[in-house]
Amino acid sequence: MSLAGCTDTGAGGADAPDPYAPANRQVHAFNKAVDRALVRPAAMAYGTAVPKPVRGGIDNVTANLALPGYFINHLLQGDAASAGETFFRFGLNSTFGLAGLRDPAADAGLFTRKTDFGETLAVWGVRQGAYVELPLLGPSTERAFAGRVVDTAINPVSYVLRSGDLPTYYALNATSLIGARYDYRSIVDALLYESADSYAAQRIAYLQNKAANLGGGTAAEDLEDPYAFDQ
Amino acid sequence: MHSTNETNLNRRALLGATAALALIAGFRPVAARALTTTDAASLVAKVTTELLAIVNTGQSEAQTLPRFEAMFDRYADVPLIARSILGAPWRTASDAQRNGFVAAFRGYLARKYGKQFREYKGASVEIGTASDQGRKGVLVKSTVKVPGKAPFLVEWQVTDAGGSTRLFNLIIEGVSMLSTERAEVAAILEAQRGSVDKLIADLGRRG
Numbered sequence: 001m002s003l004a005g006c007t008d009t010g011a012g013g014a015d016a017p018d019p020y021a022p023a024n025r026q027v028h029a030f031n032k033a034v035d036r037a038l039v040r041p042a043a044m045a046y047g048t049a050v051p052k053p054v055r056g057g058i059d060n061v062t063a064n065l066a067l068p069g070y071f072i073n074h075l076l077q078g079d080a081a082s083a084g085e086t087f088f089r090f091g092l093n094s095t096f097g098l099a100g101l102r103d104p105a106a107d108a109g110l111f112t113r114k115t116d117f118g119e120t121l122a123v124w125g126v127r128q129g130a131y132v133e134l135p136l137l138g139p140s141t142e143r144a145f146a147g148r149v150v151d152t153a154i155n156p157v158s159y160v161l162r163s164g165d166l167p168t169y170y171a172l173n174a175t176s177l178i179g180a181r182y183d184y185r186s187i188v189d190a191l192l193y194e195s196a197d198s199y200a201a202q203r204i205a206y207l208q209n210k211a212a213n214l215g216g217g218t219a220a221e222d223l224e225d226p227y228a229f230d231q
Numbered sequence: 232m233h234s235t236n237e238t239n240l241n242r243r244a245l246l247g248a249t250a251a252l253a254l255i256a257g258f259r260p261v262a263a264r265a266l267t268t269t270d271a272a273s274l275v276a277k278v279t280t281e282l283l284a285i286v287n288t289g290q291s292e293a294q295t296l297p298r299f300e301a302m303f304d305r306y307a308d309v310p311l312i313a314r315s316i317l318g319a320p321w322r323t324a325s326d327a328q329r330n331g332f333v334a335a336f337r338g339y340l341a342r343k344y345g346k347q348f349r350e351y352k353g354a355s356v357e358i359g360t361a362s363d364q365g366r367k368g369v370l371v372k373s374t375v376k377v378p379g380k381a382p383f384l385v386e387w388q389v390t391d392a393g394g395s396t397r398l399f400n401l402i403i404e405g406v407s408m409l410s411t412e413r414a415e416v417a418a419i420l421e422a423q424r425g426s427v428d429k430l431i432a433d434l435g436r437r438g
Contacts, residue, residue: 014405111381186350190343194437197418204414205406212405218386223367224409226308226392226399229315 014211014222016131016141018203024133028199031138032192039181040189046175047182055179057101062176063112064093064100065169068156073115077123082113114213117154118147122214131203139206268361270396271369271389278306278387278398279356279373286352292345299345300337308390308397309337316413320420320427328427335434336416342438344401344408353378356385368392368399 018024047055067090074083089105089112096104105111121143122128129142140148152158161169181188195201212218285298303309313333314321321329359372368390376382388400401408416430423429 014407106381186346190346195418196415196422196437200414200418201411204410208402208407208410209405212384212402217372217384218370218402218405218407220364220367220370222407223364223370223388224315224400224407225367226311226315226388226390227366229318229321 014208014219016128016207018131020130020132024131024203025199027133027135028202030135031133032198034136035181035192039178040185043178043181043185046178047185055182058172059176059179060093060097060103061100062172063103064090064097065157065172066114067093067112069151069154070113070115072154072156073117073120073151074113076117076120077115082115085110086113116144116147117150118144119214121147131207133199133203139202141207141210144210266369266389266391266396268363268369268371271371271387272358272361274306274389274396274398275361275371275373275387276358278302279358282348283351283354283356286349286354289352292349295349296341296345299348300341303337303341306398307340308393308395308399309333309340311390311393311397312336312399312409315409316416317427318413318417320425324427328431331431332427332434335431339434339438340412346438347403351375351377364388 067086071083071086071090074080074086089110092105092108092110093100093103096102118141126143128144132140132142132145134140134145137148157169158166191201191205192198208218208222211222281302285295285302288295310333313336314329316336317324317332321332324332354375354377357374357376359374361369361371364370368388371387371389373385373387374382375385383404385404386402387398388402389396390399391397392399399409416434419433420427420430423433
């Protein structure tokens with residue numbers, strides 16, 4: 001995917017053009033079918049069968065192993081404060097948190113500052129590009145997808161772990177994702193199965209949430225004008 | 232004579248100017264009482280306190296629902312939100328349809344968002360900055376802390392466009408209620424082939 005080919009009105013922005021809407025809607029129908037047949041049932045079984053402390057431990061370990069990647073991206077974005085916080089969080093949880101099984105950093109008020117290479121590209125001024133819904137991976141944009149590819153390639157954990165441990169690492173990540181589908185089931189179920197147009201609802205939620213994460217909240221130009229309808 | 236005429240003219244001009252001033256002065260109290268960031272922040276503080284009180288009672292969904300609906304009525308400018316969401320069809324709708332839509336939309340909002348608020352049991356809310364956005368009103372930031380979870384951002388857009396200080400939009404982690412519900416209503420309207428009456432009936436079954 002060529003980044004130069006991206007067309008957009010701005011680097012951030014709570015909306016993105018949707019020239020691939022027909023294809024995206026087909027992928028959305030596929031993703032929904034996969035969720036209905038496999039992901040949701042697996043999540044419900046996992047959430048019911050595995051006690052919360054165990055699930056929480058798995059979530060903590062995978063969240064902790066995601067931190068080196070966040071750290072690199074915070075640095076690439078020139079955000080020393082977030083990089084520092086991520087560094088201390090990783091140090092604290094990897095040692096006193098028993099390799100990330102527990103989360104003493106959160107008790108100390110050090111929460112994860114998630115980021116990725118897609119956000120790094122945004123900080124560097126790369127435009128968001130078109131909205132795309134990816135098979136199995138879900139909502140994305142051309143920029144976010146490019147970022148995902150780079151994040152996978154530069155993930156420090158995949159270089160540090162012995163190759164024999166990699167399948168366990170990926171299995172833990174997949175398990176944590178299934179757990180997230182369980183933890184957020186009421187929001188996800190409402191979005192996917194109760195919306196009149198779940199494609200549009202998911203698209204809006206994804207793009208606006210991304211923009212707010214980047215900008216630290218809703219940008220003034222993205223606010224609606226209460227007088228607009230009177231004119 | 233000449234000078235009297237001139238004086239009369241001047242007097243008339245003066246009277247005109249005075250009348251204009253009086254007119255402006257007549258509008259002044261409204262302008263002076265325009266929405267302030269303090270008003271907006273205290274409205275949001277009141278709303279969040281009441282919301283948390285409702286979700287922490289441990290009452291059933293059926294019991295809390297009418298309370299959420301009453302809150303939307305009291306603190307949000309539901310008619311303003313409703314017509315902004317319906318858009319063009321509002322202009323051609325009859326009075327009965329408009330009233331029907333506002334009522335159905337209010338119930339739908341209370342059910343849908345009430346269900347979401349119920350997830351915030353045991354949460355605390357910290358009111359952050361309130362920023363003046365000109366004709367767009369005031370944006371109040373708040374951080375919701377649910378035990379055991381990372382804190383998240385809820386923004387409240389407050390306006391006096393409808394004549395009193397009310398909520399206009401609720402933005403959870405960047406996701407705007409207005410955009411989300413506008414897309415929903417547009418999708419339902421399309422599925423109902425543009426019939427506002429069928430949209431009203433459909434909304435009554437949702438949320």
